[in-house]
Amino acid sequence: MSLPGAHLLDEALSPTRIHLTEESRKDAVLEFLIQQLGTSGEVGDYEALHSAIFMRESLMSTGIGLGVGVPHARISSVRRMVMSVAVNRTPLEDYESIDGQPVRIVFMVAGRPDQQSKYVRLLAVLSRIVKESDNRERLINAGSPEDVYAMIRGAL
Amino acid sequence: MPHHQGQLGILLILGIGVFGGILGAWLFQRLRIPQVIGYIAIGLLIGQSGFGIIGQLELPTLRPFSYLALAVIGFLVGGELESKTFRQYGRQFIGILFGECLGAFFLVGLSSGILVYFVSGQALVAIAAGVVFGAISSATDPASTLDVLWEYRSKGMLTTGLISVVALDDALALALYAVGTSLANVLVGEGGGVMEVFYTLGVELIGSSIIGVAAGFSLSILLHHSKSVERSLTLVVGALFLLAGLCFALHLDVILCAMAAGAVMINHSPRRSKPMMKTLREFSGPIYVMFFVLVGARLELYAQAGWMWGLVALYVLFRSIGKYAGSWLGATLSHSPAVLKHYIGFGLFAQGGVAVGLSMMAGQHLSEVMLLPGLDLGTVVVSTVTATTLSVQLLGPASVKYAITKTDELGRNVTEEDIIQELTVGEVMNHDPVLVAENELLGGVFEKLSKHDQLVYPVVNPEGTCAGVISLQSLKTLFVEQEIWSWMIAGDVMVPVQEIVTADTPLEEAMNQMRQMEAEETIVRNPGTGKPVGIFDTRAARRLVTRKLMQRQGV
Missing domain, CATH: 1.20.1530.20 (Na+/H+ antiporter like fold)
Incomplete structure (x- = not known):
């Protein structure tokens, strides 16, 4: 693990929260990922997470460009910083990314308000991983959640 | 008895x-x-x-x-x-x-x-x-x-x-x-x-x-x-x-x-x-x-001779x-x-x-000396x-x-304490704070930070209400993570406002509270509307108190 802050991603990610989805709308993917986090045992208040994720999207889309979305929120009922991942089979045209590109890879992150530093570093690690086109290609072409998990860990 | x-x-x-x-x-x-x-x-x-x-x-x-x-x-x-x-x-x-x-x-x-x-x-x-x-x-x-x-x-x-x-x-x-x-x-x-x-x-x-x-x-x-x-x-x-x-x-x-x-x-x-x-x-x-x-x-007012x-x-x-x-x-x-x-x-x-x-x-010593x-x-x-x-x-x-x-x-x-006792936060705060919109990209936020010397920035939602605060201290970690400046927004890194003072708070009380919180600057909100009305900076307040003291003492 050579990337700075890689251990944070390693701690937050679990193969059980990685999914290959086949949704056609951004909201459906977000709902799915929220549910994944809500049932992970690490988030106490599902409703609060739901509301915070959609509130954040209403301020500005989390489509960070290059076909990647990073919806995220900080709420106090998070026990441990946690994330879920969706690689969608079809591009999500309605994601309204900053570069206008449809989104295929979605990382959802939930942290606590007092975890600002860790939270920012985790988002920065994700940003660095997806900046490499090779990494993005391998994620999109992964055959299973385990492949995605292995690929992410391999990139760290 | x-x-x-x-x-x-x-x-x-x-x-x-x-x-x-x-x-x-x-x-x-x-x-x-x-x-x-x-x-x-x-x-x-x-x-x-x-x-x-x-x-x-x-x-x-x-x-x-x-x-x-x-x-x-x-x-x-x-x-x-x-x-x-x-x-x-x-x-x-x-x-x-x-x-x-x-x-x-x-x-x-x-x-x-x-x-x-x-x-x-x-x-x-x-x-x-x-x-x-x-x-x-x-x-x-x-x-x-x-x-x-x-x-x-x-x-x-x-x-x-x-x-x-x-x-x-x-x-x-x-x-x-x-x-x-x-x-x-x-x-x-x-x-x-x-x-x-x-x-x-x-x-x-x-x-x-x-x-x-x-x-x-x-x-x-x-x-x-x-x-x-x-x-x-x-x-x-x-x-x-x-x-x-x-x-x-x-x-x-x-x-x-x-x-x-x-x-x-x-x-x-x-x-x-x-x-x-x-x-x-x-x-x-x-x-x-x-x-x-x-x-x-x-x-005793005597009835005495003319x-x-x-x-x-x-x-x-x-x-x-x-x-x-x-x-x-x-x-x-x-x-x-x-x-x-x-x-x-x-x-x-x-x-x-x-x-x-x-x-x-004299009444005793001169009681024998007859004047009339x-x-x-x-x-x-x-x-x-x-x-x-x-x-x-x-x-x-x-x-x-x-x-x-x-x-x-x-x-x-007068002493500094006297001046401090006469003032309220409203009289010493910066009434024109630099605001940050909740959906402003961090790149823009850092640009603002480089141009102003505020330590804390009120983050406001479209209604103008204070949604949170960004402090220079809390942004430290973001200085090195520049790849996220282009897509993260102020609302992602703000923290909730801690209501330390209002404009009506006596300055002495406000200074004590700030000392206890180990804070130098805080946001002052209108308690009714929740809108930010100023920035209370203890260093600026002290400078103002010193200036007033010198004026009063004629220095």
Whole structure:
């Protein structure tokens, strides 16, 4: 693990929260990922997470460009910083990314308000991983959640 | 039981006195007249010459209280006598002191002597009366003068000069009185008393000074072992009780004694004494009020002969002229600055305890000297000095105020704490804070940060309500994570606002809260709308307080 802050991603990610989805709308993917986090045992208040994720999207889309979305929120009922991942089979045209590109890879992150530093570093690690086109290609072409998990860990 | 009733009566009188005095002070302050006149006026109203609530019976019981008050006053006056001031202006102050004392002595002595001669036709009695009146008139009341200086927070050369001169002229007045009364006794054939008066006053002067100096040194040593200002205050108040009681029992001058103690302390251990003096001054408020109410209550307005009213008028007139001209001459001869030369005389009109005390003494010493059939010189001295004290106690504080107003020393004795107590957060905050929109990209936020020196930035939603706050401290981690600046927004990194202060919060309270939170800046919100109205920066507040302090002090 050579990337700075890689251990944070390693701690937050679990193969059980990685999914290959086949949704056609951004909201459906977000709902799915929220549910994944809500049932992970690490988030106490599902409703609060739901509301915070959609509130954040209403301020500005989390489509960070290059076909990647990073919806995220900080709420106090998070026990441990946690994330879920969706690689969608079809591009999500309605994601309204900053570069206008449809989104295929979605990382959802939930942290606590007092975890600002860790939270920012985790988002920065994700940003660095997806900046490499090779990494993005391998994620999109992964055959299973385990492949995605292995690929992410391999990139760290 | 009568015994208990008597005790309660005194407590009731003290209560009436203090509350009445405060009421009088409030009324007079509204007329821009020094509060001390209000205390005395209320005293007159409830005293012997007024409704008689404080009457002949209560006054002797309350006498020890006046002694304690004089001890506190004397001690605080002494606390103002720092040797460094004397090293710098000692010659000038001594010049003014002798000028004003001797000026009043000669002018009052001459005018009252002439009048008494015309009334009695006895030259020797007239000279004796003149000498005694002259000596008594030379004393100035430090208590009411100091009260005015403190009330109006006066500071400067005139203030320092006034405090020094009024503090020292009691001793000179006592010496003049000793010489004067002895001379009077010799002149009117009561020669047996010369040595006695010299002895009595010598013992009074020297005894008071020795006890005071010894007390000052002892207290200084004790203060070195005291851990807190509160403990020091208790020690000093205890010592003042002892000093007042000792002076009362030994017939010593309590002001002189306590003043010597205060002067020794402030010069021997200034660092420990100053905070203790400050606390004593704050605590002495009710004592001061009651003391001056009692001064008023004690004054008796006699139905006296017309020529005696003439004597009162001459005494007041020539004492005022003597004080002013004498101080002017003394200041000129000692090459004092113009501010002292022209104005210090106005601050020296008050006449109080020492003059009344000396007149009482004269009342005894001169009771055998008949001025007219059935009227002895002692009685004339007592009633005249009482009536003049009333007049100059009303005139004196007002003219002290005039002097410090003209010299622009009024309101200059302020500290940072005073200024802080006067202000609210709203008066010191930055009313035009740089705001950050909740959906502003971090790139834009950092650009703002680079252009402004705010430490905290209110994050506002589209309605303008404060959604959170971004602090420079909390953004530290983001400096190195620049890849996320292009897609993360202010709302992602803001933290909830901690409501520390509002615009109405007193500055002192706000500073304390900020210290406890270890914060330097915080957002001020409108409690009703939740919109940010300013940034409270403790460093900027301190700078503003310092600037205001310098303006007030005339620096």
